[in-house]
Amino acid sequence: MDLFYRSTRNNQIKVKASEAILKGLADDGGLFVPDTIPTLDKSLRELAQMNYQETAYEVMKLFLTDFTEEELKNCINKAYDSKFDTKAIAPLKYADGAYFLELFHGATIAFKDMALSILPHLLTTSAKKNQVTDEIVILTATSGDTGKAALAGFADVEGTKIIVFYPKDGVSPIQEKQMVTQKGANTWVVGIRGNFDDAQTGVKKMFNNKELAEVMKRAGYQFSSANSINIGRLVPQIVYYVYAYTRLLGEGKIADGQKINAVVPTGNFGNILAAYYAKLMGVPFNKLICASNDNKVLYDFFQTGSYDRNREFILTSSPSMDILISSNLERLIYRIAGNDSEKTADLMKALSAKGSYTITEEMKQALAEFKGGYATEDKTAAVIKKIYEQDGYIIDTHTAVAASVYEEYKKNSKDDTVTVIASTASPYKFTRSVMNAIDEKYASMSDFELVDELERLSGVKVPQAIEDIRTAPVLHDRVCDKSEMQKTVEEILGL
Numbered sequence: 033m034d035l036f037y038r039s040t041r042n043n044q045i046k047v048k049a050s051e052a053i054l055k056g057l058a059d060d061g062g063l064f065v066p067d068t069i070p071t072l073d074k075s076l077r078e079l080a081q082m083n084y085q086e087t088a089y090e091v092m093k094l095f096l097t098d099f100t101e102e103e104l105k106n107c108i109n110k111a112y113d114s115k116f117d118t119k120a121i122a123p124l125k126y127a128d129g130a131y132f133l134e135l136f137h138g139a140t141i142a143f144k145d146m147a148l149s150i151l152p153h154l155l156t157t158s159a160k161k162n163q164v165t166d167e168i169v170i171l172t173a174t175s176g177d178t179g180k181a182a183l184a185g186f187a188d189v190e191g192t193k194i195i196v197f198y199p200k201d202g203v204s205p206i207q208e209k210q211m212v213t214q215k216g217a218n219t220w221v222v223g224i225r226g227n228f229d230d231a232q233t234g235v236k237k238m239f240n241n242k243e244l245a246e247v248m249k250r251a252g253y254q255f256s257s258a259n260s261i262n263i264g265r266l267v268p269q270i271v272y273y274v275y276a277y278t279r280l281l282g283e284g285k286i287a288d289g290q291k292i293n294a295v296v297p298t299g300n301f302g303n304i305l306a307a308y309y310a311k312l313m314g315v316p317f318n319k320l321i322c323a324s325n326d327n328k329v330l331y332d333f334f335q336t337g338s339y340d341r342n343r344e345f346i347l348t349s350s351p352s353m354d355i356l357i358s359s360n361l362e363r364l365i366y367r368i369a370g371n372d373s374e375k376t377a378d379l380m381k382a383l384s385a386k387g388s389y390t391i392t393e394e395m396k397q398a399l400a401e402f403k404g405g406y407a408t409e410d411k412t413a414a415v416i417k418k419i420y421e422q423d424g425y426i427i428d429t430h431t432a433v434a435a436s437v438y439e440e441y442k443k444n445s446k447d448d449t450v451t452v453i454a455s456t457a458s459p460y461k462f463t464r465s466v467m468n469a470i471d472e473k474y475a476s477m478s479d480f481e482l483v484d485e486l487e488r489l490s491g492v493k494v495p496q497a498i499e500d501i502r503t504a505p506v507l508h509d510r511v512c513d514k515s516e517m518q519k520t521v522e523e524i525l526g527l
């Protein structure tokens with residue numbers, strides 16, 4: 033039987049999985065959510081015998097019910113292949129009393145690869161299923177990480193082109209180098225003279241430009257987005273929570289049915305929502321601990337039941353979590369509102385009108401399994417140093433936010449449940465902050481000297497993604513004014 037997806041803001045809007053993937057966002061601005069969260073139809077013991085790709089199939093088949101077995105397996109096998117530097121795909125490492133689930137073994141060494149390596153295949157398969165013959169043009173504005181992961185995912189995927197805009201002077205040198213060295217005949221990277229907001233506004237304008245859509249259609253193109261609210265990004269993320277649990281079970285670290293905690297460094301609320309969905313599917317999770325950096329909107333929300341974005345935006349050493357509007361939280365709100373789309377729409381209206389909303393006491397009670405925490409910059413740095421000195425294991429700044437929150441949680445709650453911490457980036461991606469946390473003496477070294485020093489300290493080989501940018505030639509040098517973004521797209525597509 034097919035599982036349908038509805039908009040969080042209007043229950044009347046109902047589509048199949050492939051249509052939800054193609055559309056990304058519902059027409060009313062709501063997010064697509066499945067009518068019910070399916071439960072696993074294999075036992076956790078059986079799943080413990082399966083590898084990553086097989087586990088992915090068992091999870092994703094329950095959500096993407098209009099994909100055939102062949103289609104889905106084809107997508108999975110194209111995504112989780114030798115682009116990952118370990119056969120385990122998402123290995124667990126034990127340190128400081130917890131299991132770190134390393135989600136950074138893909139092409140761009142951050143957890144975005146877990147979903148963006150499969151999304152292009154889900155998208156092109158969805159297009160075929162829905163008789164879309166146009167070539168799909170992915171437009172993305174990026175402040176650094178998502179752009180590179182999307183480029184790597186879509187590079188040379190037949191039937192797609194990808195154009196990424198980034199603020200010319202607004203990303204780190206390593207991030208820029210990662211993007212402008214991107215290979216693939218269907219990739220374009222454009223620096224704009226403007227900031228990230230300008231880039232995002234420009235992209236949104238093109239998405240909403242009806243005339244441009246007409247011209248595109250005539251030339252055989254249509255736009256799509258690789259945004260993190262697409263269920264084609266959310267569903268693949270559920271897989272590694274099922275996988276983490278079944279690895280622990282298979283290795284005898286936990287017994288059948290034994291509950292575990294998960295700690296997730298959170299920004300847009302996509303990763304932790306995937307953990308919640310895994311729990312609803314039947315994986316015995318106890319607490320889901322949501323870790324924030326100094327931008328602690330979510331911590332305050334779990335404390336008080338009020339979400340309030342009216343606050344200063346703080347730049348931290350965990351930039352991928354510097355977010356004041358966590359888009360995917362809307363899916364949780366919808367669920368705790370009893371799948372009430374009217375109520376959800378009202379709260380989201382309040383969020384866009386005044387930047388805040390408050391949930392009811394009843395809704396708040398439905399959040400009992402979530403626990404919020406946050407880590408300051410000092411605490412984040414301190415935990416990197418501590419775990420390195422104690423275990424010789426080096427974690428990145430985002431993962432460190434989670435490790436610090438867990439340390440505090442354990443101290444206060446005395447909860448000694450087996451715990452998995454989502455490790456969302458390789459320390460090589462944030463080398464400077466990581467090395468500075470370990471010792472101030474590193475402040476005077478260059479970026480690549482630090483990379484070599486990190487290799488020496490950690491004993492973990494420098495990943496290919498970093499080796500590549502040492503020597504790779506620059507393949508993209510296009511720069512345009514923020515007012516010329518559409519003209520640039522028209523030139524690229526020959527419109």
Ligand SMILES: *Cc1c(COP(=O)(O)O)cnc(C)c1O
Nearest residue numbers: 298299300301302303352456457
């Ligand atoms: C995107 C990102 C996060 C936040 O994940 P969400 O799904 O947005 O909550 C955390 N860490 C890293 C390294 C990321 O790239």
